[in-house]
Amino acid sequence: MYNNEKSLKLFQKRKDILAKKDILPQELLDLAEFAFKNQFKAFNSSSSVLPQDLKLAPVNEVISGKPLLARSSFPYDFEASLKLFHILLDYLKNSSGPIKASAEIIESEIKKDPELVRVAFEKYLEADDHFFRIFGEKTPESPRTLNFLAQTSITPSIAGITDKLNLALPQNHTWTFGHCPVCGSLPYISSLQGKEGARHLHCSFCHTDYRFLRMVCPFCDEKKEACFEYFTVKEHPGFRVDVCKTCNMYMKTIDFRQLDKKNLPILDDLESLTLDIMARNEGYNRPTLSAWGF
Ligand SMILES: [Zn+2]
Ligand SMILES: [Zn+2]
Structure with a gap:
């Protein structure tokens, strides 16, 4: 998705059509467009070098159902993901409505615990939704804000790694x-x-x-x-x-x-x-x- 410039143009074109239809709130569409645009930039600036010691499952085992690499073992570019996290957090802080308040709470939680973003990325990799549900109690009006931020900002880096991993699998299978x-x-x-x-x-x-x-x-x-x-x-x-x-x-x-x-x-x-x-x-x-x- 992020390896094709056409997806960005398609997103913008379809978003404009969607905005006229009144199906979704304008703020949600604007946020999605801002996030997608910045995910593209992050994808292009993320390192997607596979570590030498990465243990991939043999292809015959993948064909019988074992994942090539469990999501909890995915490497990712922490710095690029962190940068995008803060770009998105700033956008939310400058928005209006309940999500602005949630963004401000998340920012003050990061001040108290500078490791919070790293922990959120790791919990996301581990598919530990419990962590996000508990954290969401601090931002009750938009309880999924931290999950949105972690997922949206780590995804471009994961996608870069995935493009490389996919080369190990049979195509058109x-x-x-x-x-x-x-x-x-x-x-x-x-x-x-x-x-x-x-x-x-x-x-x-x-x-x-x-x-x-x-x-x-x-x-x-x-x-x-x-x-x-x-x-x-x-x-x-x-x-x-x-x-x-x-x-x-x-x-x-x-x-x-x-x-x-x-x-x-x-x-x-x-x-x-x-x-x-x-x-x-x-x-x-x-x-x-x-x-x-x-
Ligand atoms: Zn079923
Ligand atoms: Zn997958």
């Missing part, structure tokens, strides 16, 4: 399990691509796009057709919500093949927030946070 072959995390959204509508999953941590089987639940491996349902709403053309009645999970699927629109999963996830609310109201769950950490 159809994976037979739902988790990401690179890092082992769960996907946050899926898309149908190409003439035959190949199903691709998009990793919630390293953003790898990997092909997966069409009629299998990526969360519980259910294969019985009768267990799957989906719904669409006319306000969100090109999106559908796939649900699995066995594990009660749902996943949004992007299918822009009939539309004059290019998909960009990180923005597609934000654009279709209403569908998450609808799916939850129907009693279905999503095992991952949004692509933005909230």
Whole structure:
């Protein structure tokens, strides 16, 4: 995503169209655009050198389900991530509404504990959501602010490492399990691509796009057709919500093949927030946070 300059142009073009539609608050769209633009800069300035002693799983084990490198073992460029963290924190401090107050609280917590940002990055790598939920009690009006900051600022560095790691894996392979072959995390959204509508999953941590089987639940491996349902709403053309009645999970699927629109999963996830609310109201769950950490 960040290795292609076209994604940035596409983000800005689609954001302008979205702003006219009144689906999402303008402040949220502006924040997303600011964050995405600065993620690009951070991606280009992050070091993505793989440490010599990095232990990767053998490819045959990855094909049978072991991640190439568990997310908790991912190296990352701390300085570049820290810089982006403070750029985003400053932006939030200059915004209005509850998130401004949360940003000010986070800044004063960093003054008390200068290691807080490093700890937040490590907890994010370890997928320790408990840490962020407890911290969120200090910023009750926007409890996911620290998670948003940590995730958004470390992601470009992780993406640079992922681009290198991906070279070790077979390309155009159809994976037979739902988790990401690179890092082992769960996907946050899926898309149908190409003439035959190949199903691709998009990793919630390293953003790898990997092909997966069409009629299998990526969360519980259910294969019985009768267990799957989906719904669409006319306000969100090109999106559908796939649900699995066995594990009660749902996943949004992007299918822009009939539309004059290019998909960009990180923005597609934000654009279709209403569908998450609808799916939850129907009693279905999503095992991952949004692509933005909230
Ligand atoms: Zn991944
Ligand atoms: Zn399932």
